[in-house]
Amino acid sequence: MAQQLSADQFLAVLKKAGVRVVEHGDWRTRNRNHKGPWGPVNGVMIHHTGPYATEAAMVELCRTGYTSLPGPLCHGVIDRTGTVHLVGYGRANHAGSGDGDVLEAVIAEKALPPDNEADTDGNPHFYGFECINTGGGQAWPQAQLDAMYKVSAALCQAHGWGARSVIGHKEWQPGKTDPAGISMDDFRTAVAKAINGGQPPNGTPPEDTPEYAPFPGADYFRPGRRSPLITAMGERLVAGGCGKYSEGPGPAWTDADRRSYAAWQRKLGYTGDDADGIPGPTSWAKLRVPTP
Structure with missing residues (x-):
């Protein structure tokens, strides 16, 4: 309705x-x-x-x-x-x-x-x-x-x-x-x-535990890195229409992750070196990657 x-x-x-x-x-x-x-x-x-x-x-x-x-x-x-x-x-x-x-x-x-x-x-x-x-x-x-x-x-x-x-x-x-x-x-x-007829819990406190994963730093995103955080990031990129994956995403940082993130940066208006596919704090915050 x-x-x-x-x-x-x-x-x-x-x-x-x-x-x-x-x-x-x-x-x-x-x-x-x-x-x-x-x-x-x-x-x-x-x-x-x-x-x-x-x-x-x-x-x-x-x-x-x-x-x-x-x-x-x-x-x-x-x-x-x-x-x-x-x-x-x-x-x-x-x-x-x-x-x-x-x-x-x-x-x-x-x-x-x-x-x-x-x-x-x-x-x-x-x-x-x-x-x-x-x-x-x-x-x-x-x-x-x-x-x-x-x-x-x-x-x-x-x-x-x-x-x-x-x-x-x-x-x-x-x-x-x-x-x-x-x-x-x-x-x-x-x-x-x-x-559903239940009582609300004891409030929603200030975010002592972040709703979204904090930015782990640009150096985190390098070949050889494996993490559930990378999978969560990839799933958000797909949800945002920026997925460049032939399969996945998965926990290993790959060139597909980088190309997908570059598409996200371009969607936000970044160009040139600012759309290199390596996450930065501002674009990461806008992506809202959930804490895995």
């Missing part, structure tokens, strides 16, 4: 999820529908707000926006007590341009490819929640995390979606980091448990 909920249905779904909801002004009709379509809706997107003076001021900013980006900037703001503040409904300026391949994966409920393009307007396609956090290492309170899981799960249930329909802004738009300090794979695991 991709037909978006009505505002009243949206409110009812959130209340049924057991979260505290506060309605702000004309939220039901506050939107950007005159600028483009609202729907079909295909998923839920989670953000962090960034630095804020007070929570009340941030809720109001998300409602009204600012000169270069008019509000609403989301549908709901989830504060640090777990209260959901409704500030708009309909098309909202929250997702922006992102990767169409990611949208296709969300619709198919498959593993997400790397977000390396900004070719698709996400504002029609996602319910958006801004979650109050500086994004600079600030801890996530348990009550806030629980509310984030619950609203995500409730909307998935209302549409018949699974947890793969929930993504972070950092998985949609290249260069974004929100929600910082949260592993979205762990987040989706919590949402899946909530969808």
Whole structure:
């Protein structure tokens, strides 16, 4: 079901999820529908707000926006007590341009490819929640995390979606980091448990264990190197449409790995010596190789 909920249905779904909801002004009709379509809706997107003076001021900013980006900037703001503040409904300026391949994966409920393009307007396609956090290492309170899981799960249930329909802004738009300090794979695991009637786990902590494998250094990638990390890298290159393998990928570093990685570098816009097929820290971070 991709037909978006009505505002009243949206409110009812959130209340049924057991979260505290506060309605702000004309939220039901506050939107950007005159600028483009609202729907079909295909998923839920989670953000962090960034630095804020007070929570009340941030809720109001998300409602009204600012000169270069008019509000609403989301549908709901989830504060640090777990209260959901409704500030708009309909098309909202929250997702922006992102990767169409990611949208296709969300619709198919498959593993997400790397977000390396900004070719698709996400504002029609996602319910958006801004979650109050500086994004600079600030801890996530348990009550806030629980509310984030619950609203995500409730909307998935209302549409018949699974947890793969929930993504972070950092998985949609290249260069974004929100929600910082949260592993979205762990987040989706919590949402899946909530969808299935289980209780969310004890929160999704800051990333004490990285969600993705850290860059091991350029010298790691040399003839004779064998590692599960190289297999994981190759699988991500294939998922990103850059695989140059006749068979594999496998654990041994080969010329096929190098050619595949060079294709990835070119896809990111690198040329010449910068697209030599040897991973660097920036291209590696964008590839999002899972820890094997």
